[in-house]
Amino acid sequence: MSVDKPGPEATPPARGDLAQNEVESLFAQRLAEAFASLGCFNLAVFGKTGVGKSTLVNAVFGSQVAETGLGKPVTRGLVYYRHPGGLLGLYDSEGFETGASGDEILAVLRSRVAESRVLPVDQQIHAAWYLVRWSDRRFEERQGDFVRALADLGLPVIMVITQVPSRDGVPHPEALELAQYIESLGLPLRPGGRALLTNALEDPFTASPVFGLQELLDATYLVVPEVATAALTAVQILDWERKRQAAKTIINQSVALAAGVGAAPIPFSDAALLVPTQVTMIARITAAYGLPADRSRTLAAAGAVVLTGGATMAGRYIATNLLKFVPGGQVATSAISATVAGSLTRAVGGAWARVCEYALALPPAERDRFLAGSGPKELFLAYFTGKRR
Numbered sequence: 124m125s126v127d128k129p130g131p132e133a134t135p136p137a138r139g140d141l142a143q144n145e146v147e148s149l150f151a152q153r154l155a156e157a158f159a160s161l162g163c164f165n166l167a168v169f170g171k172t173g174v175g176k177s178t179l180v181n182a183v184f185g186s187q188v189a190e191t192g193l194g195k196p197v198t199r200g201l202v203y204y205r206h207p208g209g210l211l212g213l214y215d216s217e218g219f220e221t222g223a224s225g226d227e228i229l230a231v232l233r234s235r236v237a238e239s240r241v242l243p244v245d246q247q248i249h250a251a252w253y254l255v256r257w258s259d260r261r262f263e264e265r266q267g268d269f270v271r272a273l274a275d276l277g278l279p280v281i282m283v284i285t286q287v288p289s290r291d292g293v294p295h296p297e298a299l300e301l302a303q304y305i306e307s308l309g310l311p312l313r314p315g316g317r318a319l320l321t322n323a324l325e326d327p328f329t330a331s332p333v334f335g336l337q338e339l340l341d342a343t344y345l346v347v348p349e350v351a352t353a354a355l356t357a358v359q360i361l362d363w364e365r366k367r368q369a370a371k372t373i374i375n376q377s378v379a380l381a382a383g384v385g386a387a388p389i390p391f392s393d394a395a396l397l398v399p400t401q402v403t404m405i406a407r408i409t410a411a412y413g414l415p416a417d418r419s420r421t422l423a424a425a426g427a428v429v430l431t432g433g434a435t436m437a438g439r440y441i442a443t444n445l446l447k448f449v450p451g452g453q454v455a456t457s458a459i460s461a462t463v464a465g466s467l468t469r470a471v472g473g474a475w476a477r478v479c480e481y482a483l484a485l486p487p488a489e490r491d492r493f494l495a496g497s498g499p500k501e502l503f504l505a506y507f508t509g510k511r512r
């Protein structure tokens with residue numbers, strides 16, 4: 124087999140090649156497993172009607188939860204939503220102006236928390252955000268009681284002042300005053316007894332920018348247990364660096380696995396031996412970025428097209444990327460070494476991560492169209508071959 128004329132026509136049918144539909148169903152299966160292993164981040168959001176609970180949740184997690192998540196009433200004033208990918212469980216209070224309703228919510232939460240003590244930790248409530256609108260300019264005693272009661276249940280409570288206008292990076296002084304007042308009450312707030320100032324929506328009239336959301340997310344990471352952070356990273360839409368790091372970790376693990384496969388040099392034609400490792404890798408990357416699981420069928424098709432050309436792709440990759448580093452441009456053996464298996468896998472992972480980021484950056488409707496079409500495949504190949512940087 125010649126490496127200077129790679130391509131489908133130059134490649135004999137590989138012995139180990141999996142059929143496209145086999146890879147597709149393997150991918151769908153691996154994607155489901157990857158989502159399941161991320162677990163679920165469970166968040167409870169409290170605050171009066173109109174403080175901006177839905178708006179804040181949309182800003183941090185996207186509109187998917189509220190729009191497509193099925194809401195199940197837990198009790199009067201408390202609804203539980205489950206993210207369609209299963210990555211986020213959200214308790215949304217509908218505002219509790221009356222004390223009785225607040226007591227009812229606490230009673231239900233108390234029994235939920237008691238029940239969930241014996242459940243796996245990813246089914247427990249991991250954090251609570253308590254929202255106060257700055258323009259209400261007050262924080263009542265019974266709101267403080269409610270916060271204390273939540274903390275008594277073992278929930279880490281993060282205090283969030285919402286809809287705060289700012290100018291030139293300086294928040295409205297009365298919002299600062301309210302935060303300081305709340306902080307002076309000595310409530311069991313996390314982290315560090317602080318009240319965070321936020322604006323989740325740009326205000327066209329005052330031209331007040333969005334701010335404080337990354338701080339809220341960072342505070343949330345500080346309080347949630349380790350088991351919930353992978354789901355949080357996948358489901359949040361603000362902090363891309365954390366997603367990127369998660370993908371990097373997955374790629375490194377897969378590279379190590381692939382290098383193991385290649386440790387006994389395998390012929391080009393058996394490059395397909397790497398496919399299962401790479402299928403698992405791109406499924407895990409897809410889940411880590413939090414791309415919709417319900418698009419798995421079309422994504423699987425894209426992944427299959429990309430990966431079934433195992434030998435072809437390996438040949439091409441070596442010809443275009445590695446030969447130039449080999450003195451004289453010759454590869455001594457027509458075999459894939461551990462190094463090549465590793466770098467081929469890294470290239471596949473890196474290109475797929477960039478496809479995920481591209482999809483994530485699209486508005487939801489456009490993203491659905493992209494994921495349903497041949498876009499992921501074409502973009503993958505463009506990144507993989509270096510045609511697109």
Ligand SMILES: Nc1nc2c(ncn2[C@@H]2O[C@H](COP(=O)(O)OP(=O)(O)O)[C@@H](O)[C@H]2O)c(=O)[nH]1
Nearest residue numbers: 172173174175176177178286322323324325326
């Ligand atoms: N400017 C601005 N408006 C907001 C913000 N949060 C909510 N709003 C507006 O306040 C109203 C109530 O928000 P919503 O999220 O439905 O409150 P909820 O009842 O607590 O869920 C809506 O008209 C939002 O557009 C914010 O951070 N900034």
Ligand SMILES: [Mg+2]
Nearest residue numbers: 176177178215
């Ligand atoms: Mg709401």
